[in-house]
Amino acid sequence: MLLSLESGTRSMHTYWVRLNAVFFYGLNVLLGLAVMTWLSCLQQDLGFGDYPQPVIHKIKMNDLLSLRSHGGVDRALLSFDLAADLRPAFHWNLKQLFVFVLAEYESESNKLNQVILWDKIVETEEDAQMATDNAYIKYALVDQGNELRNTTVNLYVVWDHMPVTGRLFMNRGKGSPFELPPSYR
Amino acid sequence: MLEIVETQIRELKKLWRNKRLLLHQALNLAMIVFSALMIWKGLMFITKSESPVVVVLSGSMEPAFQRGDILFLNNQDNPIRVGEVVVFKIKDRDIPIVHRVMKVHEKADGKVELLTKGDNNRVDDRGLYAPGQLWLEREDILGRAVGTLRYVGMVTIILNDYPALKYVLVSIMGLFVLTNKEES
Numbered sequence: 001m002l003l004s005l006e007s008g009t010r011s012m013h014t015y016w017v018r019l020n021a022v023f024f025y026g027l028n029v030l031l032g033l034a035v036m037t038w039l040s041c042l043q044q045d046l047g048f049g050d051y052p053q054p055v056i057h058k059i060k061m062n063d064l065l066s067l068r069s070h071g072g073v074d075r076a077l078l079s080f081d082l083a084a085d086l087r088p089a090f091h092w093n094l095k096q097l098f099v100f101v102l103a104e105y106e107s108e109s110n111k112l113n114q115v116i117l118w119d120k121i122v123e124t125e126e127d128a129q130m131a132t133d134n135a136y137i138k139y140a141l142v143d144q145g146n147e148l149r150n151t152t153v154n155l156y157v158v159w160d161h162m163p164v165t166g167r168l169f170m171n172r173g174k175g176s177p178f179e180l181p182p183s184y185r
Numbered sequence: 186m187l188e189i190v191e192t193q194i195r196e197l198k199k200l201w202r203n204k205r206l207l208l209h210q211a212l213n214l215a216m217i218v219f220s221a222l223m224i225w226k227g228l229m230f231i232t233k234s235e236s237p238v239v240v241v242l243s244g245s246m247e248p249a250f251q252r253g254d255i256l257f258l259n260n261q262d263n264p265i266r267v268g269e270v271v272v273f274k275i276k277d278r279d280i281p282i283v284h285r286v287m288k289v290h291e292k293a294d295g296k297v298e299l300l301t302k303g304d305n306n307r308v309d310d311r312g313l314y315a316p317g318q319l320w321l322e323r324e325d326i327l328g329r330a331v332g333t334l335r336y337v338g339m340v341t342i343i344l345n346d347y348p349a350l351k352y353v354l355v356s357i358m359g360l361f362v363l364t365n366k367e368e369s
Contacts, residue, residue, distance in 0.1 A: 016189070016361065034334060096248060098285070098304065102267060114267035114289040121304060123248060144290045144298070160268050162249045167332050170268055 038166035041093045045161065045169070054128075056157045056173030057083035059101065062134045067148060068184050074148035076141040076180060079134045080118070084173070086128040086159055097122040098160040099130070101137070104175070105154065107147035115141055117155075150182045196364035214362045234260035234328035239272055240338030241283055245303030246270070253339040256283065258328030265289065265299060265323065270330040273301065276315045281327055284310055290320075297323055 044051045058081055065077040086097055100119040107113055117137040122128050141148070154175035161169055200207045228237040237258055241250045249270070250256070258272055265271060267289045274281045287309060288300035298320035302309040311319065344351045 098249065100268060109292065110290045111293045112289065112291040116267060116287045121248065158268050163333065165334055168270065168330055
């Protein structure tokens with residue numbers, strides 16, 4: 001303090017040094033706050049303790065509308081039933097959940113096939129409670145080849161946590177299998 | 186303003202006369218530059234990604250990610266799965282794209298083919314891929330997004346929009362490091 005009063009140039013100098021110090025200290029504080037924000041919800045995210053967890057009540061294939069060869073590849077159109085309560089996933093650091101219905105199956109050429117059939121962006125806790133019956137898929141179940149006939153497909157509900165600040169991660173419910181018919185229809 | 190410039194010039198002249206101090210300050214500057222480089226290269230090594238931190242430049246993933254958000258990437262060997270947000274590169278395109286994996290087809294030998302789509306886009310990304318390209322492969326992926334921070338990337342966006350600002354800022358910072366006197 002005394003030093004800065006010694007001469008004009010000196011005070012100018014410390015003025016800039018201070019501005020610099022405040023700026024970089026501010027950056028560190030913001031970084032610290034970001035880390036603390038992430039930590040504040042970690043217990044809930046990892047499900048330690050007695051936090052309620054999201055529940056998938058029902059995910060089920062309802063009706064197979066068609067199974068056809070479409071432009072050289074197999075394509076199935078179907079509807080599904082979904083009932084889920086994902087409200088427990090919400091906290092102050094969650095921007096949105098990306099919820100999707102996933103079809104997972106094994107075929108002759110591919111060890112693993114994963115196709116998203118339906119998705120929804122859930123931004124508020126109220127919308128995180130879902131119940132629809134006979135909902136039509138948004139994206140067709142299209143195979144890479146023609147191996148959909150006679151295949152067992154597992155349906156899952158998966159929700160991706162997208163935080164304001166912090167880690168991105170996914171959870172999925174239990175699978176519900178169904179058989180595709182042996183012939184086109 | 187003029188006074189600051191004069192002060193800086195006087196300090197630089199003083200430095201030039203005192204070679205020992207000049208060397209010391211030059212080493213200081215080099216240390217700052219190399220620490221930054223080391224952190225970046227260290228992150229590249231840990232994440233196995235050629236760019237461990239990226240800035241979101243478009244709104245195609247809104248409302249999940251907005252222009253100016255930064256994403257931390259991980260490109261370790263574990264397989265890419267559906268629903269993950271990945272950053273990928275298309276041949277003959279400079280700017281990598283951040284989108285979500287909608288389809289995964291994985292062969293027994295581990296060879297994988299992926300289809301992506303932006304949350305905010307109505308159709309999948311086949312139109313963005315190279316002509317005739319139907320699928321992304323593992324090599325096209327720069328990494329999957331594992332963490333996010335808001336707004337920090339705005340600095341990069343502003344610096345990219347006004348390249349002159351970049352040089353001004355860097356030279357001012359360099360000058361201040363050189364002329365900055367340590368308390369002793």
